[in-house]
Amino acid sequence: MRLRLLLCGATLLLAGCASQPIRQEAPEPFVFRSLNLRQQDKLGAPAWELTSPEARYDINRRLAQVRQPRGVIYLRGKPRYSIAAQSGTVLGDGEAIQLEGAVAITLLGKDSVRISGDQVRWLPRQDLMLIDRRPTATDRRSRLSARTARFLIQDDRIELRGSPSLQQWDGQRDKGPAAVVITTTSVNWKPAAGGFVAQGPVRGERRNGQPASGQLLTASGLNGNLREGYVDLLAPVRVDDRGGKGWIQAERTRWLINDERLRSDQPFRGQINKLAVEGALFDIDLKAETVVIPQACSLQQPDQRLRAQSCLWHWPDGRFEAKGNVELQRKAYKQITRSALLQGRLGEEGVAVFTSPGARVQSLFTLPPNSQGQGRRKPATPVQF
Numbered sequence: 001m002r003l004r005l006l007l008c009g010a011t012l013l014l015a016g017c018a019s020q021p022i023r024q025e026a027p028e029p030f031v032f033r034s035l036n037l038r039q040q041d042k043l044g045a046p047a048w049e050l051t052s053p054e055a056r057y058d059i060n061r062r063l064a065q066v067r068q069p070r071g072v073i074y075l076r077g078k079p080r081y082s083i084a085a086q087s088g089t090v091l092g093d094g095e096a097i098q099l100e101g102a103v104a105i106t107l108l109g110k111d112s113v114r115i116s117g118d119q120v121r122w123l124p125r126q127d128l129m130l131i132d133r134r135p136t137a138t139d140r141r142s143r144l145s146a147r148t149a150r151f152l153i154q155d156d157r158i159e160l161r162g163s164p165s166l167q168q169w170d171g172q173r174d175k176g177p178a179a180v181v182i183t184t185t186s187v188n189w190k191p192a193a194g195g196f197v198a199q200g201p202v203r204g205e206r207r208n209g210q211p212a213s214g215q216l217l218t219a220s221g222l223n224g225n226l227r228e229g230y231v232d233l234l235a236p237v238r239v240d241d242r243g244g245k246g247w248i249q250a251e252r253t254r255w256l257i258n259d260e261r262l263r264s265d266q267p268f269r270g271q272i273n274k275l276a277v278e279g280a281l282f283d284i285d286l287k288a289e290t291v292v293i294p295q296a297c298s299l300q301q302p303d304q305r306l307r308a309q310s311c312l313w314h315w316p317d318g319r320f321e322a323k324g325n326v327e328l329q330r331k332a333y334k335q336i337t338r339s340a341l342l343q344g345r346l347g348e349e350g351v352a353v354f355t356s357p358g359a360r361v362q363s364l365f366t367l368p369p370n371s372q373g374q375g376r377r378k379p380a381t382p383v384q385f
Contacts, residue, residue, distance in 0.1 A: 035066050037094050039124060045077035048124055050090070050097065064090040069099065073153060080192075081153070082106045085120070097122040105129065105151070111227065113139050113191040115151060115158065127153040135160065137191060141258070142226060143167045143178075144189060160187040164198070168257055170287075179260075180206045184222065194227025202233065206286055207242075213316070215286065216240040219253075229258040237264070239284065241315050246272030248282070248291070260286045275320075275352050276300045277313065289315040297322060299344075301351055303331045306342065318346030320354075328354060 035055035041047040052066035071083035086101025099120040107113040118133035128150065135149035137158055147162025164187040167178035182204035188197045204217035218238045224231035235251040239262065248270035254263045262284040270277040270291075278300075279293035290312065297311035299320065309324025321343050328337040337356075344354040 035064060035069075035090070037090065039094060041074075046072075046074045048073045050083070050088075050094070052088070055090075062092050066090060069097075079108055082108060083122075094124055097124065103131075107191050111139065113137060115149075115191065117149070127155075129153065137189065138173060139226070141169050141173050143173060144187060146187065156190045156192045158187075158189045158191060160189070166198075170260070177207070180204060180257075182217070182222070189226070194225040196222065196224050196226050196231060198222035200234070205242075208287070208289065213289070214242045215289075216242055224255075226257070229256060231255045231257060233262075241272075241289075243316075245315060245318065246270060248277075248284075250282070262286060272313065272315075272318065273346055273351075274301050275346065277311075279311070291315070299352070304352075304354075305329045306354065308342070318352070320344040320346075320352060322354075 035050070035052040037050045039047045039049070048071060050066075050069055050071040052069045054067045056065045058064070066088045067086075069083070069085050069088040072079050073081040073083065083099070083103075083105055085099035085103040088100060089098040091097070099122060101118070103117050103120045105115040105120070107115075115131070115135070115137045117131035117135040119131070121130040121132075123129070131149040131151065132147075135146055137144040137149075137160075144158075144160060144164060144166055146160035146164035149161070150159040151157075152159070164184060166180075166182045166184075166187070168180040168182075169175065170179045182198075182202060184198040184200060184202045186199045189195070198221060200219060200221040202217070202219040202222055204219075205214065206217070207214040216239070217233065219233035220236060221234040222231050223234070231254075233253045233255060235253075237250045237253045239248045239250070239253075241247065248268055250264045250268035251266035252264065255261075256263065263282070265281045267280055268278070268282055276299070277291075277293070278296075278298040280296035281294060283292040283294065284290070285292075291314075293311040293313070295310065297306075297308045299306040299311065299322070306322055306326065306328045308322035308326040310322070312319075312321040314320075321341070323341055326339045326342045328339075328342060329335070330337075339356045342354045342356050344352040346352050
Protein backbone atom coordinates (compact mmCIF):
# COMPACT_ATOMS: atom_id res chain seq x y z
CA MET A 1 0.00 0.00 0.00
CA ARG A 2 2.88 2.38 0.70
CA LEU A 3 4.24 1.99 -2.80
CA ARG A 4 0.83 2.66 -4.27
CA LEU A 5 0.41 5.87 -2.25
CA LEU A 6 3.80 7.20 -3.22
CA LEU A 7 3.09 6.63 -6.91
CA CYS A 8 -0.27 8.29 -6.56
CA GLY A 9 1.35 11.37 -4.92
CA ALA A 10 3.82 11.78 -7.75
CA THR A 11 1.04 11.66 -10.26
CA LEU A 12 -0.94 14.39 -8.43
CA LEU A 13 1.99 16.83 -8.61
CA LEU A 14 2.50 16.32 -12.34
CA ALA A 15 -1.17 16.55 -13.27
CA GLY A 16 -2.20 19.47 -11.14
CA CYS A 17 -3.48 17.22 -8.39
CA ALA A 18 -6.24 15.84 -10.60
CA SER A 19 -8.22 13.11 -8.88
CA GLN A 20 -7.38 9.56 -9.90
CA PRO A 21 -9.75 6.58 -9.56
CA ILE A 22 -8.61 3.91 -7.14
CA ARG A 23 -8.20 0.59 -8.95
CA GLN A 24 -9.39 -2.49 -7.02
CA GLU A 25 -7.43 -5.61 -7.71
CA ALA A 26 -9.13 -8.99 -8.03
CA PRO A 27 -8.78 -11.10 -4.92
CA GLU A 28 -5.99 -13.62 -5.04
CA PRO A 29 -7.20 -17.23 -5.33
CA PHE A 30 -6.83 -19.47 -2.33
CA VAL A 31 -3.94 -21.89 -2.71
CA PHE A 32 -4.39 -25.24 -1.02
CA ARG A 33 -1.78 -27.86 -0.48
CA SER A 34 -4.11 -30.56 -1.82
CA LEU A 35 -7.62 -31.21 -3.07
CA ASN A 36 -9.69 -34.19 -2.03
CA LEU A 37 -13.23 -34.57 -3.38
CA ARG A 38 -15.38 -37.59 -2.61
CA GLN A 39 -18.91 -38.44 -3.71
CA GLN A 40 -21.19 -41.23 -2.50
CA ASP A 41 -24.10 -42.93 -4.25
CA LYS A 42 -27.66 -43.16 -2.89
CA LEU A 43 -26.77 -46.19 -0.78
CA GLY A 44 -23.79 -44.48 0.82
CA ALA A 45 -21.16 -46.42 -1.11
CA PRO A 46 -18.30 -44.48 -2.79
CA ALA A 47 -19.22 -43.25 -6.28
CA TRP A 48 -16.10 -41.31 -7.29
CA GLU A 49 -13.19 -39.34 -5.87
CA LEU A 50 -10.66 -36.82 -7.17
CA THR A 51 -7.40 -35.71 -5.55
CA SER A 52 -4.67 -33.24 -6.45
CA PRO A 53 -1.39 -32.22 -4.73
CA GLU A 54 -2.15 -28.53 -5.39
CA ALA A 55 -5.32 -26.54 -6.06
CA ARG A 56 -6.07 -22.80 -6.55
CA TYR A 57 -9.64 -21.88 -5.68
CA ASP A 58 -11.43 -18.83 -7.14
CA ILE A 59 -14.29 -17.93 -4.77
CA ASN A 60 -16.12 -15.58 -7.16
CA ARG A 61 -16.16 -18.06 -10.03
CA ARG A 62 -16.56 -21.12 -7.79
CA LEU A 63 -13.89 -23.11 -9.55
CA ALA A 64 -10.61 -24.73 -8.66
CA GLN A 65 -7.55 -25.12 -10.86
CA VAL A 66 -5.80 -28.37 -9.99
CA ARG A 67 -2.45 -29.88 -10.89
CA GLN A 68 -1.89 -33.56 -11.69
CA PRO A 69 -5.40 -34.67 -10.72
CA ARG A 70 -5.95 -38.35 -9.95
CA GLY A 71 -9.31 -40.02 -9.49
CA VAL A 72 -11.24 -43.24 -9.14
CA ILE A 73 -14.73 -44.16 -10.36
CA TYR A 74 -16.47 -46.90 -8.37
CA LEU A 75 -19.04 -49.48 -9.44
CA ARG A 76 -21.16 -50.94 -6.63
CA GLY A 77 -18.60 -49.65 -4.15
CA LYS A 78 -15.56 -51.19 -5.87
CA PRO A 79 -12.91 -49.34 -7.94
CA ARG A 80 -13.77 -49.62 -11.64
CA TYR A 81 -11.79 -46.90 -13.46
CA SER A 82 -8.73 -44.87 -12.55
CA ILE A 83 -8.30 -41.32 -13.87
CA ALA A 84 -5.13 -39.30 -14.48
CA ALA A 85 -4.33 -35.99 -16.21
CA GLN A 86 -1.74 -33.21 -16.18
CA SER A 87 -4.15 -30.48 -15.08
CA GLY A 88 -7.81 -29.82 -14.53
CA THR A 89 -10.59 -27.44 -13.56
CA VAL A 90 -13.27 -28.33 -11.01
CA LEU A 91 -16.53 -26.37 -11.13
CA GLY A 92 -18.42 -25.98 -7.86
CA ASP A 93 -18.33 -29.09 -5.72
CA GLY A 94 -17.70 -31.34 -8.72
CA GLU A 95 -20.65 -30.45 -10.95
CA ALA A 96 -18.29 -30.51 -13.93
CA ILE A 97 -14.61 -31.40 -14.17
CA GLN A 98 -12.39 -30.47 -17.09
CA LEU A 99 -9.32 -32.69 -17.47
CA GLU A 100 -6.49 -31.72 -19.80
CA GLY A 101 -3.14 -33.03 -20.96
CA ALA A 102 -2.60 -36.77 -21.58
CA VAL A 103 -5.90 -37.73 -19.95
CA ALA A 104 -6.13 -41.46 -19.22
CA ILE A 105 -9.21 -43.38 -18.00
CA THR A 106 -8.16 -46.97 -17.32
CA LEU A 107 -10.45 -49.95 -16.79
CA LEU A 108 -9.05 -51.77 -13.76
CA GLY A 109 -8.57 -55.52 -13.52
CA LYS A 110 -7.47 -58.24 -15.92
CA ASP A 111 -7.12 -57.29 -19.61
CA SER A 112 -7.37 -53.58 -18.85
CA VAL A 113 -8.61 -51.01 -21.37
CA ARG A 114 -7.21 -47.48 -21.57
CA ILE A 115 -9.39 -44.59 -22.80
CA SER A 116 -7.41 -41.45 -23.53
CA GLY A 117 -7.58 -37.99 -25.05
CA ASP A 118 -6.07 -34.52 -24.83
CA GLN A 119 -9.18 -33.03 -23.20
CA VAL A 120 -12.07 -34.64 -21.31
CA ARG A 121 -15.16 -32.96 -19.86
CA TRP A 122 -16.45 -35.12 -16.99
CA LEU A 123 -20.02 -34.65 -15.75
CA PRO A 124 -20.20 -36.90 -12.65
CA ARG A 125 -23.92 -36.40 -12.00
CA GLN A 126 -24.69 -37.62 -15.51
CA ASP A 127 -22.08 -40.42 -15.42
CA LEU A 128 -20.79 -38.97 -18.68
CA MET A 129 -17.40 -38.07 -20.16
CA LEU A 130 -17.02 -36.08 -23.38
CA ILE A 131 -13.73 -36.52 -25.25
CA ASP A 132 -13.33 -34.10 -28.15
CA ARG A 133 -9.59 -34.13 -28.75
CA ARG A 134 -7.98 -37.26 -30.19
CA PRO A 135 -10.03 -39.88 -28.31
CA THR A 136 -8.64 -43.41 -28.37
CA ALA A 137 -9.45 -46.67 -26.64
CA THR A 138 -6.79 -49.37 -26.51
CA ASP A 139 -6.30 -52.87 -25.18
CA ARG A 140 -3.43 -55.32 -25.55
CA ARG A 141 -3.86 -55.92 -29.31
CA SER A 142 -6.20 -53.26 -30.69
CA ARG A 143 -6.86 -49.52 -30.85
CA LEU A 144 -10.08 -47.60 -31.54
CA SER A 145 -9.85 -43.93 -32.52
CA ALA A 146 -12.18 -41.22 -33.83
CA ARG A 147 -12.65 -37.42 -33.87
CA THR A 148 -15.01 -37.35 -30.86
CA ALA A 149 -16.23 -39.78 -28.22
CA ARG A 150 -18.84 -40.02 -25.48
CA PHE A 151 -18.23 -42.36 -22.55
CA LEU A 152 -21.43 -43.35 -20.75
CA ILE A 153 -19.89 -44.74 -17.57
CA GLN A 154 -22.80 -46.59 -15.97
CA ASP A 155 -23.87 -48.07 -19.34
CA ASP A 156 -20.29 -49.24 -20.02
CA ARG A 157 -20.47 -47.74 -23.51
CA ILE A 158 -18.13 -45.60 -25.59
CA GLU A 159 -19.69 -43.90 -28.61
CA LEU A 160 -17.04 -42.98 -31.19
CA ARG A 161 -18.02 -40.62 -34.00
CA GLY A 162 -16.18 -38.99 -36.86
CA SER A 163 -14.48 -41.62 -39.07
CA PRO A 164 -13.78 -44.16 -36.30
CA SER A 165 -11.01 -46.64 -37.03
CA LEU A 166 -10.19 -50.04 -35.55
CA GLN A 167 -6.56 -51.19 -35.76
CA GLN A 168 -5.63 -54.76 -34.89
CA TRP A 169 -2.14 -56.22 -34.42
CA ASP A 170 -1.07 -59.85 -34.85
CA GLY A 171 0.91 -59.69 -31.62
CA GLN A 172 1.51 -56.91 -29.13
CA ARG A 173 -0.02 -53.54 -29.99
CA ASP A 174 2.26 -50.90 -31.57
CA LYS A 175 4.93 -53.47 -32.47
CA GLY A 176 5.14 -52.44 -36.12
CA PRO A 177 2.20 -51.42 -38.36
CA ALA A 178 -1.26 -52.83 -37.64
CA ALA A 179 -2.11 -56.03 -39.50
CA VAL A 180 -5.77 -55.01 -39.93
CA VAL A 181 -7.30 -51.53 -40.24
CA ILE A 182 -11.08 -51.14 -40.43
CA THR A 183 -12.94 -47.82 -40.86
CA THR A 184 -16.67 -47.14 -40.54
CA THR A 185 -19.11 -44.30 -39.82
CA SER A 186 -19.81 -44.90 -36.11
CA VAL A 187 -18.83 -47.31 -33.34
CA ASN A 188 -20.39 -48.23 -29.98
CA TRP A 189 -18.12 -50.31 -27.76
CA LYS A 190 -18.48 -51.68 -24.24
CA PRO A 191 -14.93 -51.71 -22.84
CA ALA A 192 -15.74 -53.93 -19.83
CA ALA A 193 -18.12 -56.44 -21.49
CA GLY A 194 -16.52 -56.23 -24.96
CA GLY A 195 -19.68 -55.72 -27.03
CA PHE A 196 -19.00 -53.98 -30.35
CA VAL A 197 -21.43 -52.46 -32.91
CA ALA A 198 -20.47 -50.39 -35.97
CA GLN A 199 -22.61 -48.77 -38.64
CA GLY A 200 -21.46 -49.11 -42.24
CA PRO A 201 -20.33 -48.86 -44.82
CA VAL A 202 -17.36 -50.78 -43.43
CA ARG A 203 -14.01 -50.88 -45.20
CA GLY A 204 -11.06 -52.92 -44.04
CA GLU A 205 -7.56 -53.79 -45.13
CA ARG A 206 -5.25 -56.58 -44.08
CA ARG A 207 -1.57 -56.65 -45.01
CA ASN A 208 0.87 -59.52 -44.83
CA GLY A 209 3.98 -57.36 -44.86
CA GLN A 210 4.40 -57.37 -48.65
CA PRO A 211 3.53 -54.42 -50.95
CA ALA A 212 0.70 -56.22 -52.83
CA SER A 213 -0.14 -58.91 -50.28
CA GLY A 214 -3.25 -59.18 -48.13
CA GLN A 215 -6.97 -58.58 -48.49
CA LEU A 216 -9.51 -55.76 -48.73
CA LEU A 217 -12.80 -56.17 -46.82
CA THR A 218 -16.16 -54.43 -47.23
CA ALA A 219 -19.44 -54.96 -45.35
CA SER A 220 -22.65 -53.13 -44.45
CA GLY A 221 -21.92 -53.19 -40.71
CA LEU A 222 -20.19 -54.92 -37.80
CA ASN A 223 -21.18 -56.41 -34.47
CA GLY A 224 -19.45 -58.78 -32.10
CA ASN A 225 -17.35 -58.89 -28.96
CA LEU A 226 -13.72 -57.77 -28.91
CA ARG A 227 -13.05 -59.42 -25.54
CA GLU A 228 -14.24 -62.75 -26.92
CA GLY A 229 -12.15 -62.16 -30.05
CA TYR A 230 -14.72 -61.98 -32.85
CA VAL A 231 -16.60 -59.51 -35.04
CA ASP A 232 -19.36 -60.38 -37.50
CA LEU A 233 -19.23 -58.67 -40.91
CA LEU A 234 -22.83 -58.00 -42.00
CA ALA A 235 -24.00 -58.79 -45.54
CA PRO A 236 -23.20 -58.09 -48.23
CA VAL A 237 -19.58 -58.99 -47.49
CA ARG A 238 -16.79 -58.87 -50.04
CA VAL A 239 -13.16 -59.98 -49.66
CA ASP A 240 -10.72 -58.92 -52.41
CA ASP A 241 -7.13 -59.96 -52.90
CA ARG A 242 -4.97 -56.82 -52.84
CA GLY A 243 -2.98 -58.16 -55.76
CA GLY A 244 -6.12 -58.36 -57.93
CA LYS A 245 -6.01 -62.17 -58.15
CA GLY A 246 -9.49 -62.87 -56.83
CA TRP A 247 -12.54 -61.98 -54.72
CA ILE A 248 -15.28 -63.57 -52.61
CA GLN A 249 -18.87 -62.33 -52.24
CA ALA A 250 -20.58 -63.66 -49.11
CA GLU A 251 -23.36 -63.23 -46.57
CA ARG A 252 -22.80 -62.71 -42.83
CA THR A 253 -19.19 -63.61 -42.08
CA ARG A 254 -17.44 -64.03 -38.74
CA TRP A 255 -13.98 -62.52 -38.29
CA LEU A 256 -12.06 -64.41 -35.58
CA ILE A 257 -9.67 -61.61 -34.65
CA ASN A 258 -7.08 -63.47 -32.61
CA ASP A 259 -7.04 -66.51 -34.92
CA GLU A 260 -6.94 -64.33 -38.06
CA ARG A 261 -9.73 -66.24 -39.80
CA LEU A 262 -12.92 -65.41 -41.70
CA ARG A 263 -15.75 -67.95 -41.59
CA SER A 264 -19.24 -68.12 -43.04
CA ASP A 265 -21.83 -70.89 -42.84
CA GLN A 266 -23.85 -69.49 -45.75
CA PRO A 267 -23.46 -69.94 -49.53
CA PHE A 268 -20.94 -67.75 -51.30
CA ARG A 269 -19.36 -67.21 -54.68
CA GLY A 270 -15.99 -65.95 -55.82
CA GLN A 271 -13.64 -65.49 -58.74
CA ILE A 272 -9.94 -65.98 -59.30
CA ASN A 273 -8.91 -64.84 -62.76
CA LYS A 274 -11.09 -66.97 -65.12
CA LEU A 275 -12.07 -69.53 -62.47
CA ALA A 276 -15.45 -69.07 -60.73
CA VAL A 277 -15.83 -70.56 -57.24
CA GLU A 278 -18.98 -71.45 -55.29
CA GLY A 279 -19.66 -73.32 -52.07
CA ALA A 280 -22.05 -73.84 -49.16
CA LEU A 281 -19.62 -72.27 -46.64
CA PHE A 282 -15.98 -71.20 -46.33
CA ASP A 283 -13.09 -70.76 -43.90
CA ILE A 284 -10.36 -68.24 -44.80
CA ASP A 285 -6.97 -68.30 -43.09
CA LEU A 286 -5.98 -64.65 -43.55
CA LYS A 287 -2.37 -65.14 -42.53
CA ALA A 288 -1.81 -68.11 -44.85
CA GLU A 289 -4.09 -66.55 -47.53
CA THR A 290 -5.89 -69.87 -47.97
CA VAL A 291 -9.61 -70.49 -48.56
CA VAL A 292 -11.12 -73.83 -47.49
CA ILE A 293 -14.54 -74.78 -48.89
CA PRO A 294 -15.56 -77.74 -46.69
CA GLN A 295 -18.92 -78.45 -48.33
CA ALA A 296 -20.50 -78.43 -51.82
CA CYS A 297 -17.49 -77.05 -53.66
CA SER A 298 -17.92 -75.98 -57.31
CA LEU A 299 -15.22 -74.61 -59.63
CA GLN A 300 -16.04 -73.47 -63.16
CA GLN A 301 -14.03 -72.00 -66.01
CA PRO A 302 -14.49 -71.88 -69.78
CA ASP A 303 -15.27 -75.42 -71.06
CA GLN A 304 -14.77 -77.03 -67.61
CA ARG A 305 -16.72 -77.55 -64.39
CA LEU A 306 -15.55 -79.32 -61.24
CA ARG A 307 -17.63 -80.49 -58.26
CA ALA A 308 -16.31 -81.99 -55.03
CA GLN A 309 -17.12 -82.43 -51.38
CA SER A 310 -14.40 -79.97 -50.36
CA CYS A 311 -11.82 -77.67 -51.93
CA LEU A 312 -8.76 -75.69 -50.92
CA TRP A 313 -7.75 -72.49 -52.72
CA HIS A 314 -4.40 -70.81 -52.05
CA TRP A 315 -4.46 -67.16 -53.10
CA PRO A 316 -0.78 -66.28 -53.67
CA ASP A 317 0.15 -69.06 -56.11
CA GLY A 318 -3.31 -69.97 -57.46
CA ARG A 319 -3.09 -73.56 -56.20
CA PHE A 320 -6.28 -75.68 -55.88
CA GLU A 321 -7.10 -79.03 -54.35
CA ALA A 322 -10.44 -80.87 -54.57
CA LYS A 323 -11.33 -83.93 -52.44
CA GLY A 324 -14.20 -86.37 -52.14
CA ASN A 325 -16.31 -87.60 -55.09
CA VAL A 326 -14.54 -85.23 -57.44
CA GLU A 327 -16.16 -84.90 -60.86
CA LEU A 328 -14.59 -82.83 -63.63
CA GLN A 329 -16.70 -82.18 -66.72
CA ARG A 330 -15.17 -80.96 -69.98
CA LYS A 331 -17.20 -79.85 -72.98
CA ALA A 332 -14.66 -81.33 -75.36
CA TYR A 333 -15.91 -84.86 -76.21
CA LYS A 334 -18.32 -84.51 -73.26
CA GLN A 335 -15.56 -85.90 -71.10
CA ILE A 336 -16.25 -86.70 -67.44
CA THR A 337 -13.38 -87.47 -65.05
CA ARG A 338 -14.01 -88.86 -61.58
CA SER A 339 -11.46 -89.22 -58.79
CA ALA A 340 -11.04 -89.04 -55.03
CA LEU A 341 -8.51 -86.21 -55.44
CA LEU A 342 -7.73 -83.63 -58.11
CA GLN A 343 -5.16 -80.82 -57.89
CA GLY A 344 -4.82 -77.75 -60.03
CA ARG A 345 -2.96 -74.51 -60.50
CA LEU A 346 -3.71 -71.34 -62.43
CA GLY A 347 -1.67 -70.92 -65.58
CA GLU A 348 -0.34 -67.71 -67.10
CA GLU A 349 -3.65 -67.05 -68.89
CA GLY A 350 -5.68 -67.43 -65.70
CA VAL A 351 -7.06 -70.89 -66.53
CA ALA A 352 -6.63 -73.76 -64.04
CA VAL A 353 -5.05 -77.04 -65.13
CA PHE A 354 -6.12 -80.07 -63.05
CA THR A 355 -4.14 -83.24 -62.39
CA SER A 356 -4.59 -86.33 -60.26
CA PRO A 357 -1.17 -87.36 -58.93
CA GLY A 358 -1.18 -90.92 -57.60
CA ALA A 359 -4.98 -91.23 -57.51
CA ARG A 360 -7.15 -93.61 -59.50
CA VAL A 361 -9.05 -91.80 -62.24
CA GLN A 362 -12.13 -92.85 -64.18
CA SER A 363 -12.79 -90.99 -67.44
CA LEU A 364 -15.78 -91.17 -69.74
CA PHE A 365 -16.00 -89.30 -73.02
CA THR A 366 -17.97 -89.44 -76.27
CA LEU A 367 -16.25 -89.62 -79.66
CA PRO A 368 -17.66 -87.37 -82.40
CA PRO A 369 -19.35 -89.10 -85.40
CA ASN A 370 -17.26 -89.90 -88.50
CA SER A 371 -17.59 -87.00 -90.92
CA GLN A 372 -16.63 -89.11 -93.99
CA GLY A 373 -18.98 -91.28 -96.07
CA GLN A 374 -22.71 -91.15 -96.79
CA GLY A 375 -25.71 -92.93 -95.49
CA ARG A 376 -26.87 -93.50 -92.00
CA ARG A 377 -24.40 -92.84 -89.21
CA LYS A 378 -24.23 -94.72 -85.96
CA PRO A 379 -24.67 -92.61 -82.82
CA ALA A 380 -21.57 -91.60 -80.94
CA THR A 381 -20.35 -94.28 -78.57
CA PRO A 382 -19.20 -93.38 -75.07
CA VAL A 383 -15.73 -94.67 -74.27
CA GLN A 384 -14.69 -95.36 -70.69
CA PHE A 385 -11.23 -95.83 -69.17
